[in-house]
Amino acid sequence: MTNGTEKKSGKLSLLLIFFTVFIDLIGFGIIIPLLPTFAEKFGAGGFEVGLLLMSYSLMQFIFTPFWGRLSDKVGRRPILLVSLAASGVGYLIWGFAGSLTMLFVSRIVAGIGNANLAVAQAYIADVTTVENRAKGMGVVGAAFGLGFVLVPAIGGACAAHHFSLAGYVAAGFSFLDLLLTLFFLPEPERRTQAGHERFVLEPNFYWQTLGDRKLRAPLSIFFISTFAFALMETTLVLLTEHQFHFDAAANGWMFAFIGFVMVFMQGGMIGRLSKRFGEKKLIAAGSLLVALGLLLTPLTNSVAVLYSALALLALGSGMTTPSNQSILSKLAAGDQVGGVMGVGQSLSTLGRILGPLAGGAAFQYLGMASPYMVGAATMLVAFAVSLLLPNAEALNRSLGEAVKQSKSSANSV
Numbered sequence: 001m002t003n004g005t006e007k008k009s010g011k012l013s014l015l016l017i018f019f020t021v022f023i024d025l026i027g028f029g030i031i032i033p034l035l036p037t038f039a040e041k042f043g044a045g046g047f048e049v050g051l052l053l054m055s056y057s058l059m060q061f062i063f064t065p066f067w068g069r070l071s072d073k074v075g076r077r078p079i080l081l082v083s084l085a086a087s088g089v090g091y092l093i094w095g096f097a098g099s100l101t102m103l104f105v106s107r108i109v110a111g112i113g114n115a116n117l118a119v120a121q122a123y124i125a126d127v128t129t130v131e132n133r134a135k136g137m138g139v140v141g142a143a144f145g146l147g148f149v150l151v152p153a154i155g156g157a158c159a160a161h162h163f164s165l166a167g168y169v170a171a172g173f174s175f176l177d178l179l180l181t182l183f184f185l186p187e188p189e190r191r192t193q194a195g196h197e198r199f200v201l202e203p204n205f206y207w208q209t210l211g212d213r214k215l216r217a218p219l220s221i222f223f224i225s226t227f228a229f230a231l232m233e234t235t236l237v238l239l240t241e242h243q244f245h246f247d248a249a250a251n252g253w254m255f256a257f258i259g260f261v262m263v264f265m266q267g268g269m270i271g272r273l274s275k276r277f278g279e280k281k282l283i284a285a286g287s288l289l290v291a292l293g294l295l296l297t298p299l300t301n302s303v304a305v306l307y308s309a310l311a312l313l314a315l316g317s318g319m320t321t322p323s324n325q326s327i328l329s330k331l332a333a334g335d336q337v338g339g340v341m342g343v344g345q346s347l348s349t350l351g352r353i354l355g356p357l358a359g360g361a362a363f364q365y366l367g368m369a370s371p372y373m374v375g376a377a378t379m380l381v382a383f384a385v386s387l388l389l390p391n392a393e394a395l396n397r398s399l400g401e402a403v404k405q406s407k408s409s410a411n412s413v
Contacts, residue, residue, distance in 0.1 A: 013127055014139050016177075016185045017120045020080060021143035023177050024114045027091055027170035028056075029151030030158055035103075038163040042100040052107055054353065059111030061349040068118035068342025069205065072335055076123040077187045079116065081178060086113030088174035095167030106167070113174070118342035125329035125337050126188030133329060134279050135271025137322035145262030145318070149255075209336075209343045217388045218328040221283065223347040224382040225290070225320055228375040230355025232294060232313065235363045235371045239298055242368060244306065257307060258314045265318030279323035283386040286323065289316025291379035298369035320382070327389060 036049045044052070071079040090110030097103050121140060128136035158166040209215060240246035240254065273282055293313030300306055325341070332340035362370040 013185060014124070014136065016180055017123055018139045018143045019177050019180065020084065020120055021117060021140050022147055023084075023170075023173045024087070024117065025144055025147030026151060026154065026173055027087060027110060027114065029147055030155035030166045030170060031091075031094065034155065034158070034163050034166055038097075039100060039103055041163075042097075042103065044100055044103075048100065052103060055104060056107045056111035056114075057349055057353050059108055060115040061346050061353070063112050063115035064118050064345040064349060065206065065339060065342030067116055067338075068122060068345070069336070069339030071119045071122055071338040075187050076119055076126065076338070077181065077185055079119050080123070080181055080185070083113045083116035083119065084174050084178040084181060086110075087116075088171045088178060089113070091167045091171035091174060093167070095164045095171060097164070097167070110170075115345075118345045119338060121325055121329065121341045121345070122338035123188060125341070130330065131275060132271060134274035134282070134323050134326040137325040137329075138266035138270040138318075140325070141266030141270075141318055141322050142263050145259045145264075145266060145314075147259065149259035149263070205339060206343060209340055214331050214390070215328065215340065217385050218324050218331065219344055219347055220385050221287075221320070221324045221382050222328070222344040223351045224378050224385070225287070225317070225324070226348040226351030227355045227358075228290065228294065228378045228382070229317060230352050231359040231362075231371040231375040231378075232297065234356040234359040235368075236297075238363060239368055240306075243298070243301065244303060254307075254310070258310055261311050261314035262318045265315050266322055270318065270322050273319065274323060274326070278391065279327045280386065280389045280391055282319045282323040283327070283389065284383055286316040286319030286321075287379050287383040287386055289313070290320065291376040291383070292316075294372045294376040294379065298372045316379075331390070 032053070035052060039049050039052055067079050067083060087110055090106050090108075090113055093102055093106035093109060097106060117140070121137065124136040124139060125133065154169065155166065158169055210219065236254075237246075237251050240251055244250075246254065270282075277285075289312050293309045293311070293316060296309035297306065297313070300309070325344070328344050329337055329341060358374065359371040362374055
C-alpha cells in the first residue's frame with residue numbers, strides 16, 4: 001500500500017513540475033510576439049525592443065544558477081514558490097503597464113521568476129531513480145513541446161482582445177501553479193543533507209563548476225545544442241515565408257507539428273530508449289539527427305521534405321536534451337545538483353541570447369541557408385563532445401560516490 005501511495009505522490013510531483021515548466025514557456029511565448037508592438041505604443045524603437053528582449057534572458061542567465069544553488073540549501077519547494085510568485089507579479093506588471101519603464105520592470109521581474117528551470121530539474125533528480133532519470137527529465141522537454149503546440153493559439157486569442165490580457169493570463173497561470181505547489185508538492189527527501197551546507201554562490205562556484213573536468217562535456221552540450229536550436233527557431237519563419245510562402249496560420253501549424261514530435265519523444269519514448277541504449281548513445285544519435293534535420297531544412301522546395309527535416313530535428317532534440325540533463329544531474333555532487341543544473345541552464349540561456357543574434361546576421365548577410373549550415377556544423381561538434389561523456393557504468397559509479405559524499409558531509413555535521 002505504501003509503494004502505491006509513493007508512486008501516486010511521485011506522479012503528482014512530476015505533474016506539478018511539468019506544469020511549472022509549461023507555465024514558464026506559456027508566459028514567455030504569449031508575450032514575446034506581442035512585445036514589439038506593445039513597446040512601440042510607449043515610444044520604443046528597435047533598440048529599446050532589443051533591450052526589452054535581452055533583459056528577460058539576462059535575468060535568467062544571472063538568476064538560474066542562483067535559484068538552483070539556493071535550492072540546494074533551503075529546499076526545492078520554497079524556491080519554486082518564491083519564483084512562481086515573482087513570475088506572477090512580473091506578468092501582472094505587464095498587464096497594468098502604462099509606460100515603457102513598467103514594461104522593463106515587468107520583463108526583469110518575470111525573468112527572475114522564470115529562472116527556476118534548474119530547480120525543477122534538480123527536483124526531478126531528487127525524486128527519480130538512476131534508471132528513470134532521463135524519463136523524468138523528459139517531463140521538462142514535454143512541457144516545452146506542449147508549449148509549442150498551445151502558445152500560438154493562446155497568444156493569438158490574447159492579441160485579438162488587448163495586449164494587457166496576455167499579462168493577466170500568464171499571471172493567472174503562475175498564481176494557479178503557486179497554489180498547487182503550495183498545497184500538493186512535497187519537499188524531496190533526498191535533498192535534506194544539503195541543508196547542513198553553508199550557502200555558497202560566489203563567482204568561485206561558477207568557475208569551479210565550469211572547470212570540473214567531468215562536467216565540461218555535458219555543460220558544453222547544453223550551450224551548443226541550445227545555440228543550434230535558436231539559430232533555427234529565429235529564422236525558420238523567415239525561411240518559410242521566402243521559400244514556401246507560408247502565412248501566419250501555416251507557420252503556426254508548423255511549430256505545432258514540432259511541438260507534437262517533441263512531446264512524443266520526451267513525453268513517452270525517452271524513458272524506454274534510455275533504459276535500452278543509455279544516455280550517452282542517445283545524445284550522440286540525437287546530435288546527428290538534429291544536424292541532419294538542420295542540413296535538410298533549407299535545401300528543399302517540398303513541404304513534405306521540410307516537415308520530414310523538422311521531424312528529424314525535433315526527434316533529435318527530444319533525445320539529446322533530457323539525456324544530457326540526466327547525465328549532468330548524475331555527475332554533479334549530491335549537495336550541488338541544483339547549482340550545477342543552474343550553471344547548465346545559464347549556459348543554455350547564453351545560447352538563446354547568442355543564437356538569435358548569429359542566426360539573424362547570417363540569414364541577412366550570408367544567405368537563407370547559412371544559419372542551418374552553421375547549426376548543423378555545431379551539432380557535429382556536439383556529437384564529437386558526446387563521445388567524451390561517461391558510459392552508464394561510470395555514471396552509476398559517480399552517482400554512488402556523490403551519495404556517499406553527501407552522507408559523509410551530513411554525518412560530520
